[in-house]
Amino acid sequence: MENSENQIEVERTPDNRQIIDKLSFLATEEGLKRCMDDADFYLDIVSTFVEDNVLEQLKNCYFGNDWNGYRVKVHALKSSSAYIGAEELRAKAKRMEDAARQGDVEYINLNHHQLLALYEEVLRNIDAVLPKRINTEAGTQIKRFTIFVVDDSRMNCQVVYEVLSGTYNIKEASSGAEFFAQLEAGVMPDLVLLDIHMPGEDGHDIIRKLKSNEKYVNIPVVFMTIDSDLSLELQGFEEGAVDFIAKPLNPALLRARINRILDLYYLQTNLQEEVQIRTQAIVDKSQQMATMLEQIVQALANTIDAKxxxxxxxxxxxxxxxxxxxxxxxxxxxxxxxxxxxxxxxxxxxxxxxxxxxxxxxxxxxxxxxxxxxxxxxxxxxxxxxxxxxxxxxxxxxxxxxxxxxxxxxxxxxxxxxxxxxxxxxxxxxxxxxxxxxxxxxxxxxxxxxxxxxxxxxxxxxxxxxxxxxxxxxxxxxxxxx
Ligand SMILES: [Fe+2]
Missing domain, CATH: 1.10.3210.10 (Hypothetical protein af1432)
Structure with a gap:
């Protein structure tokens, strides 16, 4: 696959039903019913739910005391949640819509954060299940990959954000402690950009901790370093890093490297899944053929004995x-x-x-x-x-x-x-x-x-x-x- 800049297109794995099975935290039966039992259609709707999320608008309306705008957004959330079968979210959004309509600011204040937390959780859970896909046609980018930059230098984080936020979701942490706190809160990065020298836990400590946790072991980690020390790089690779990027960061190089890594890494993951699915299908088929052969032979033997x-x-x-x-x-x-x-x-x-x-x-x-x-x-x-x-x-x-x-x-x-x-x-x-x-x-x-x-x-x-x-x-x- 060509991986020219910004061109990553990873298809869904073939069996949409299997993906839907993993969305069991949603009332998928209800959602499917609304989509005329068309699994493809339903997954498109779920994708749109993530891509067209109103999270930021909700926050803006809330902080700007724009209750009319808030009402419009929770109404949209209520409808879209109902479509995909996010029942709890739909119910909460509906109560918020009622409160916004009645100007019940006290109720909104009491429940806003809870609603957002639930909304973010649903988005995260869906995102973890849906196959990664980046559509890079100008202006219509879908930001599915999350890149976590861990660096105590604000300026460095800012460069990463400027260069990559148009294509990817960017999360930042200025220390290992902050990074792990966000992971524990449910953020699941698709790639980690890791500074080596930091106060407290340094890059080596952090990658070791990541690689020793089954949940995070497969996340590709890229070191950012100003060192041109070969032995340090070697140590990084031994610890499980997939690449090194020199600081100060060169925007074009950074973008090209990240695109390439995500492209290769997630293609490989999808390929492995596909190979597994197809191998299983072959095993099932040959099992079926073996059973049929045995039954035919047995039937012939019965024919002989019947004489x-x-x-x-x-x-x-x-x-x-x-x-x-x-x-x-x-x-x-x-x-x-x-x-x-x-x-x-x-x-x-x-x-x-x-x-x-x-x-x-x-x-x-x-x-x-x-x-x-x-x-x-x-x-x-x-x-x-x-x-x-x-x-x-x-x-x-x-x-x-x-x-x-x-x-x-x-x-x-x-x-x-x-x-x-x-x-x-x-x-x-x-x-x-x-x-x-x-x-x-x-x-x-x-x-x-x-x-x-x-x-x-x-x-x-x-x-x-x-x-x-x-x-x-x-x-x-x-x-x-x-
Ligand atoms: Fe015989």
Whole structure:
């Protein structure tokens, strides 16, 4: 962004609703209603409330005993407060308007300072929430940034005021004590111009105090110094100063430096906010996609299981046992997700096997058995396009291979069989043995353990099977079954 003199234009962060949420000290619902629920419109109105404030006019009328003028101003305040939903301020302004109309100076005297304090507080609170914006078209400058100059030299403060007050709100303090008192009273500067040499607390003391307070730590501080001592400058940077300006102040240099610092500093802040918002949106989106993927895979698994009335929940259980085994084998979180899907989809090829064969209660003929044995091939064909999660294809095609090479469909042997298929092979057999079939009851745990142990190294990968034996041994109450 070009930062020629006086050209700072920082856009609102994208989500106006989030900004409105931060304006919770206002009755924003009421305000929004008056703006036809248009968040943009409402924030424009709130901005105008700050920009067109009648604070100074109110003070002038009060000190000049101009009660008619005072009445006009509190009336304006009442209306604008109502528009943005500043209810307490609106109510106070209304009472003041009534008093001014009735010439009740005593009431005004009693309540004027309280009204101003509340008005200033509302302005401050809004200002802290609204994104910074400087519109620098000649004559229409909106002074949003507040620069605090802390210097015991009146003349120096005066120069800063002369040079910068056309563009920025300027606050002054002649000592650290006065400066911190104003911060405590609620003044929140966007930049501090700090003299180094002052009686009492000097610039170093003040910046240390500022930087140790979470509330003020991010305010950029610029030192003003007549010293041309390099080590002093270095110390200042170490203490957290963003720049140095030499005294006596050169007006053009002062203006250029301050513009540049505010430009960079607040652009950066807004950028960080924007990056955070967008990153969160991406995280949310990918979370949503992951959930959808999981639901689709689960729906497919349910479709497979619905075909086989004797093995309800088979895919779910195989997937669960597969993940348990893989956890013990040191798989990472991401790998576990892949292997979970592989478990859920391993029997997808059964979709291509006729229902009457799958659900036949009697012994299968050789021909029917051959058809059943075609399901890994069919499953592999169905899943071969899912290259992003290779395990699902491998599991579907090779979960009936045997470690000794006597399995099907490809008679792969040992480590030729992808690991996921070797794991699912064990989980699949475990579930088959611990589930009832039309033609037999489920096995007892001891029998299951014996079968796995017996086939370790022949049907099953010995490492995977030994993990399964451990799981069985730990499952004292035999909870892991259909
Ligand atoms: Fe199978």
């Amino acid at each position: 086989d009335k004797y093995t309800k929940g088979h895919s779910d259980r195989v997937s669960k046992y597969t993940v348990m085994l893989a956890e013990r084998m040191g798989y990472t979180e991401d790998q576990l997700i892949h292997i979970k899907y592989a478990g859920l989809l391993h029997d997808i090829g059964k979709i291509g096997v006729p229902d009457e064969i799958i659900n036949k209660p009697a012994k299968l003929t050789d021909e029917e058995f051959a058809i059943i044995r075609s399901h890994p091939g069919i499953g592999g064909d169905i899943l071969k396009t899912i290259t992003s999660v290779g395990e699902v294809y491998e599991a579907a095609r090779w979960h009936h291979e045997r470690y000794d090479g006597r399995g099907y469909p490809d008679r792969l042997k040992g480590r030729e069989i992808p690991e996921v298929a070797r794991i699912i092979g064990v989980a699949d057999a475990y579930d088959a043995m611990t589930s009832s079939r039309a033609y037999r009851n489920s096995f007892c745990q001891t029998r299951v353990r014996e079968e796995i142990e017996k086939n370790l190294g022949t049907q099953f990968d010995p490492l995977v099977a030994s993990h399964m034996l451990q799981i069985i041994d730990e499952d004292k109450d035999f909870k892991l079954h259909e």
